[in-house]
Amino acid sequence: xxxxxxxxxxxxxxxxxxxxxxxxxxxxxxxxxxxxxxxxxxxxxxxxxxxxxxxxxxxxxxxxxxxxxxxxxxxxxxxxxxxxxxxxxxxxxxxxxxxxxxxxxxxxxxxxxxxxxxxxxxxxxxxxxxxxxxxxxxxxxxxxxxxxxxxxxxxxxxxxxxxxxxxxxxxxxxxxxxxxxxxxxxxxxxxxxxxxxxxxxxxxxxxxxxxxxxxxxxxxxxxxxxxxxxxxxxxxxxxxxxxxxxxxxxxxxxxxxxxxxxxxxxxxxxxxxxxxxxxxxxxxxxxxxxxxxxxxxxxxxxxxxxxxxxxxxxxxxx
Amino acid sequence: xxxxxxxxxxxxxxxxxxxxxxxxxxxxxxxxxxxxxxxxxxxxxxxxxxxxxxxxxxxxxxxxxxxxxxxxxxxxxxxxxxxxxxxxxxxxxxxxxxxxxxxxxxxxxxxxxxxxxxxxxxxxxxxxxxxxxxxxxxxxxxxxxxxxxxxxxxxxxxxxxxxxxxxxxxxxxxxxxxxxxxxxxxxxxxxxxxxxxxxxxxxxxxxxxxxxxxxxxxxxxxxxxxxxxxxxxxxxxxxxxxxxxxxxxxxxxxxxxxxxx
Numbered sequence: 001x002x003x004x005x006x007x008x009x010x011x012x013x014x015x016x017x018x019x020x021x022x023x024x025x026x027x028x029x030x031x032x033x034x035x036x037x038x039x040x041x042x043x044x045x046x047x048x049x050x051x052x053x054x055x056x057x058x059x060x061x062x063x064x065x066x067x068x069x070x071x072x073x074x075x076x077x078x079x080x081x082x083x084x085x086x087x088x089x090x091x092x093x094x095x096x097x098x099x100x101x102x103x104x105x106x107x108x109x110x111x112x113x114x115x116x117x118x119x120x121x122x123x124x125x126x127x128x129x130x131x132x133x134x135x136x137x138x139x140x141x142x143x144x145x146x147x148x149x150x151x152x153x154x155x156x157x158x159x160x161x162x163x164x165x166x167x168x169x170x171x172x173x174x175x176x177x178x179x180x181x182x183x184x185x186x187x188x189x190x191x192x193x194x195x196x197x198x199x200x201x202x203x204x205x206x207x208x209x210x211x212x213x214x215x216x217x218x219x220x221x222x223x224x225x226x227x228x229x230x231x232x233x234x235x236x237x238x239x240x241x242x243x244x245x246x247x248x249x250x251x252x253x254x255x256x257x258x259x260x261x262x263x264x265x266x267x268x269x270x271x272x273x274x275x276x277x278x279x280x281x282x283x284x285x286x287x288x289x290x291x292x293x294x295x296x297x298x299x300x301x302x303x304x305x306x307x308x309x310x311x312x313x314x315x316x317x318x
Numbered sequence: 319x320x321x322x323x324x325x326x327x328x329x330x331x332x333x334x335x336x337x338x339x340x341x342x343x344x345x346x347x348x349x350x351x352x353x354x355x356x357x358x359x360x361x362x363x364x365x366x367x368x369x370x371x372x373x374x375x376x377x378x379x380x381x382x383x384x385x386x387x388x389x390x391x392x393x394x395x396x397x398x399x400x401x402x403x404x405x406x407x408x409x410x411x412x413x414x415x416x417x418x419x420x421x422x423x424x425x426x427x428x429x430x431x432x433x434x435x436x437x438x439x440x441x442x443x444x445x446x447x448x449x450x451x452x453x454x455x456x457x458x459x460x461x462x463x464x465x466x467x468x469x470x471x472x473x474x475x476x477x478x479x480x481x482x483x484x485x486x487x488x489x490x491x492x493x494x495x496x497x498x499x500x501x502x503x504x505x506x507x508x509x510x511x512x513x514x515x516x517x518x519x520x521x522x523x524x525x526x527x528x529x530x531x532x533x534x535x536x537x538x539x540x541x542x543x544x545x546x547x548x549x550x551x552x553x554x555x556x557x558x559x560x561x562x563x564x565x566x567x568x569x570x571x572x573x574x575x576x577x578x579x
Contacts, residue, residue: 187432194415194426201413201486204375205493206401206430258417 011280020157025275031165033271034172035234038227039244040251040263041176042220047257048196049216050101052112056119058245060221063123064089065228065237069139070131078142089221090214097213105209106199124239133239138232140164145233168230172264175226179219180260192216196258250298256308265309270294325353327386328497328529329374334383336369336553343369344380347555349548351497356523357531358544358561362573365550367533368410371499374531375400375407402430404496408486408503410533416475420466420485421457423474427492428453460488464518480511487518498522500532504539512539519543541565549573 015022039061046054067088071081100115140147146163183189194202195212203209231241251270255262274293282289301309330350336343344366351357359367372378374385376395385392387403395405406427415423432449461467464484469477474485483503490498503519504512516539522528534540540547540561547564549557551573557564564570 187429190418190422190426191429193418193422194429197415197417198413200377201409201415201489202426203377203397204401204407204409204413205427205489206398207426208398 006284007281014280018157019155020159021279023155024159025279026272027159027161027165029272029275030268031162031168031271032275033268034165034169035227035231035267036247036251036271037264037267038172038175038223038230039248040255040267041179041260042223042227043248043252044255044257044260044263045179045216045220045223047252049192049212050112051109051196052116053257054220055113055116056123057220057224057248058242059120059123059127060089060092060224061228061231061245062237062239062241063092063127064221064225065138065232065241066127066131066136068225068229069136069232069237072139072142073136078139078144081139082143085225086222089225090218093214093217093221096217097210101213102210120242124242127239135236135238136232138229138237140233143229145229162234164230164233168233171226171230175223176260176264183260188212188215247294250294252308253298254301254308256310259308259310262308262310270297273297325355327351328353328388330386331370331374332384332386334370334373334380334385336366336373336378336380342553344373344550344553346383347550347553348383349555349558351529351531352546353529354523354527355529355545356519356543357529358540358547359531359533359550360535360537360540360547361550364552365573366553367550368501369553370550371407371501371531371533375405375499401493404494405499406490406493406495406497407499408483408490408501410501410505412479412482412486414474414482414486414489417473419471419473420461420477420488421470423485424457424460424488424492425453427489428457430493456494457492460491463491463521464488465514480507483507483511483515484518487515491522496529498528498530500530500534502533502535504534504536512536516543537565 039057042057042060043054046052046057064085068081068085071084072078076084096119100119101112104112104115146167148163150161150163150166152159152161183192191202191207191212192215194205194207195209199209202212228237228241231244247270251263251266253266254269255264255266274290274297277293278287278289327350330348332348334344334347347366347370349357359370361367369378373380374395376397376399379394383393385395387395387405415426418426432453461470464487466481466484466488469481469485474482477485483506487500487503490500500519504515507515519530519532520543523530532543534543544561546559547557547561548555549564549567549570551569556569556573557567559567
């Protein structure tokens with residue numbers, strides 16, 4: 001009985017007793033959820049347009065952030081450095097299309113997947129060669145991103161909102177909305193979805209695969225840059241970020257690999273649930289649940305919805 | 319049936335050879351497609367029919383031979399070039415954009431015809447909007463023509479096979495091609511659907527003067543539709559003539575039924 005009480009009743013009693021702590025936890029969960037969602041968004045873009053799970057998305061986040069910081073350290077002012085980083089992400093997209101995707105055209109998806117592994121290790125090595133392996137500070141102030149915190153005195157307590165987190169949420173929302181709009185309403189967006197569904201059919205109506213791939217990898221690069229800035233501003237810029245990016249996997253499983261809204265909702269659910277679980281249920285099993293709870297949530301969702309919450313249900317003729 | 323068989327040559331393949339490793343998919347195949355005709359390509363399974371279409375629209379690069387299109391010679395086609403120059407096609411196993419609606423599938427057929435820049439389209443204003451409306455009108459005409467109004471907003475992955483084939487034809491028509499390549503447009507259809515498809519093919523040919531090359535297994539369909547038939551067997555051309563003549567050809571009968579001894 002005691003155990004049942006601890007699992008099913010006590011956490012909610014605690015929530016009621018300290019509502020400010022609950023709100024703070026919810027906020028923290030939402031914020032990390034936004035960042036998970038941004039990373040997942042990069043994956044979804046590439047998955048939609050080429051059917052490939054891009055293992056290199058995580059390192060692209062690190063690479064973009066390091067490039068920005070590195071250019072600033074080399075004496076280029078912050079905003080031109082930001083613009084230059086975007087250009088470099090475009091160059092990276094063109095190079096990936098020419099050197100990796102084009103030679104592997106019409107190969108099985110697993111070959112392309114393995115190629116993204118190769119790309120990951122290349123970028124790790126190349127990044128360390130250019131920028132060194134040590135941890136760096138994100139140039140938050142120089143980019144005119146807000147710093148400091150807002151203290152809300154509500155619910156007989158204190159809830160602290162970091163301004164950078166609010167900025168992250170706003171930027172993420174703008175990015176998601178514009179990407180969704182482009183996908184839905186422009187010729188390029190239609191072409192992107194077409195390529196995602198069938199390469200040969202897309203070719204037969206005159207869509208250029210090469211052009212589309214450059215566009216999606218560039219878009220994923222820009223999303224990676226935004227993610228890198230936001231994540232770097234909250235902690236620091238290091239290669240360890242690459243591992244955090246793997247948190248996007250449960251997010252994608254939850255939301256469905258092909259859905260932009262899915263990436264967002266999935267990210268928020270994972271962010272919220274892992275923070276809440278850690279605080280209220282974690283102590284029952286000794287804590288440290290944040291490392292694995294996301295995967296459990298994803299597993300449970302898979303049991304009931306194999307295509308994720310928003311994924312396309314694929315019906316195969318056999 | 320139209321009398322277009324006497325027209326000028328729109329496309330010709332000459333001595334096309336295509337090898338995959340040790341397999342000779344096509345050997346020295348030559349034939350022509352005249353402007354305005356319906357040209358059938360038939361043959362037993364594995365005869366090289368689909369390979370031939372893939373050579374014509376640039377998916378495969380032949381090892382030897384020449385493709386003449388509108389008087390120009392090419393050693394190979396490229397899919398982008400073919401699409402830009404009025405060659406459209408459908409696929410044997412239906413290659414649609416499954417997640418998209420019928421309408422969006424047809425709109426992708428207009429991709430090459432949209433000229434307005436990306437940022438205009440984002441604004442959905444002015445010239446880009448006019449253009450979108452104009453293309454939408456063209457697509458709606460095709461939807462009317464193919465009698466698929468009811469499924470305009472349905473994601474095509476959910477449609478029955480026969481309708482998917484019809485949507486695929488619609489997408490090819492939306493590119494306003496000069497030459498339409500149809501790879502087994504009636505497979506997997508019931509009699510009624512086949513009759514509809516035949517009617518659409520004949521109308522496309524008669525009303526819009528579109529030249530059609532089609533692969534088909536149903537001999538009845540081939541006899542009814544086509545002006546001329548080319549017969550492939552093991553990658554070689556074994557006959558090329560009017561349907562009634564081809565039907566009597568001993569080599570063709572042997573290829574389809576096998577010969578004793």
